[in-house]
Amino acid sequence: xxxxxxxxxxxxxxxxxxxxxxxxxxxxxxxxxxxxxxxxxxxxxxxxxxxxxxxxxxxxxxxxxxxxxxxxxxxxxxxxxxxxxxxxxxxxxxxxxxxxxxxxxxxxxxxxxxxxxxxxxxxxxxxxxxxxxxxxxxxxxxxxxxxxxxxxxxxxxxxxxxxxxxxxxxxxxxxxxxxxxxxxxxxxxxxxxxxxxxxxxxxxxxxxxxxxxxxxxxxxxxxxxxxxxxxxxxxxxxxxxxxxxxxxxxxxxxxxxxxxxxxxxxxxxxxx
Ligand SMILES: Nc1ncnc2c1ncn2[C@@H]1O[C@H](COP(=O)(O)OP(=O)(O)OP(=O)(O)O)[C@@H](O)[C@H]1O
Numbered sequence: 001x002x003x004x005x006x007x008x009x010x011x012x013x014x015x016x017x018x019x020x021x022x023x024x025x026x027x028x029x030x031x032x033x034x035x036x037x038x039x040x041x042x043x044x045x046x047x048x049x050x051x052x053x054x055x056x057x058x059x060x061x062x063x064x065x066x067x068x069x070x071x072x073x074x075x076x077x078x079x080x081x082x083x084x085x086x087x088x089x090x091x092x093x094x095x096x097x098x099x100x101x102x103x104x105x106x107x108x109x110x111x112x113x114x115x116x117x118x119x120x121x122x123x124x125x126x127x128x129x130x131x132x133x134x135x136x137x138x139x140x141x142x143x144x145x146x147x148x149x150x151x152x153x154x155x156x157x158x159x160x161x162x163x164x165x166x167x168x169x170x171x172x173x174x175x176x177x178x179x180x181x182x183x184x185x186x187x188x189x190x191x192x193x194x195x196x197x198x199x200x201x202x203x204x205x206x207x208x209x210x211x212x213x214x215x216x217x218x219x220x221x222x223x224x225x226x227x228x229x230x231x232x233x234x235x236x237x238x239x240x241x242x243x244x245x246x247x248x249x250x251x252x253x254x255x256x257x258x259x260x261x262x263x264x265x266x267x268x269x270x271x272x
Contacts, residue, residue: 003070004031005168005201006088011054011064024050025061026225032169035199039216039233041209041248047225048205052173055203056090069168086116089162093174096154099146105132105157106142112164131160135190152183159187163194171203176211188215209248213237221245 013025024047032038042048053059055066057073066073069087076084092098099108109128113119119127132142135156141149146157155175162170172191176184192215194200206212212219213233220230221242228242240246 002033004067005034005036005069006030006032006055006073006203007067008055009065011051011066012062013050013054013059014062015050023225025054025064028064028222028225028227030220030227030230032201032203034168034201035195036218037195037202037204037216039212039219040203040205040222041207041212041219041245042222043244043247044207046222046244048207048222049173051222052090052171052203052205056088056171086165087168088171089165089167089169090171090173091155091158091162091175093177096146098158099154101145101147103146104143105137105146105149105153108146108157109160109164112161116165118165127164131164132157134163134194135160136186152179152187155179155183155187156190159190159194163198163200166198167200169201169203171205173205174207175204177206177208184211191215207248209237209245210252221248 008031009029011025011028012023014021014023016022026047028047028051030038030040040048040051050059054061061074069084071080071084073084103111106125106128109131110124113124113127114121129139129142132139137153137156137160141153146154149157158175159170176187179187188211191202191204195202202215204212204215216233218231219233219236220227221236221240221244222228223242223244229236229240229245236245237249240249
């Protein structure tokens, strides 16, 4: 059996909110294998983003353990942490907040290459150009400010920056949720293609079951800080056992209705 890339056990994290304590993570355990996509779904406020932040060490857990690439991830510090951080990248819903707003598209990617010493200085521009092309962006965007491109283009830059450092795991937190349906579809295809090429693992977090189903090998369902069911994507959806998943499945036909116009356009294209 393949060694898991990431194993989280019994993660706990609470927050004080309006005089009471909210258990955002109430004993969450999960594992992700190399080359695997674990989809994480759940309603608003169930703890998905807190989990992403705890896994990436943006927020410290109050209990539990995380093994990443065989190391005790929460105990790593100094140079070993910096080296390991390269292998766990994160893409957020709104990458603008995660970029230096004055940076250019090429600059954002070249910076990632520099920080993690991926290529010598002389080769950085060429490698940035290769990555810009790999995520389907025109080379003409290289010198553009990150503020002056569309949300879909920016999300591609965020993905290019994440993959620039050849990570083993990318955590995508609502990374395609704000995009329109056709851009979203192309970015999902890009992610799946990159996974086939590189064997990167993904934790794909979304409140949108249809999107999660399209990319995930396994699905975990979260409610009130706990994982309430988990298993192979097709099996979990075919036989949901939790109320939250039953509700999410019930919401999918509405989404199919939104996607349908694009599919009929595709059929028209095929007819030419
Ligand atoms: N920094 C914080 N301070 C106080 N409460 C917080 C903080 N971060 C999260 N919470 C609370 O923890 C719970 C889980 O929040 P979290 O953002 O992880 O959920 P989520 O599933 O990502 O929600 P959404 O899909 O709406 O983004 C919520 O009740 C939230 O209000």
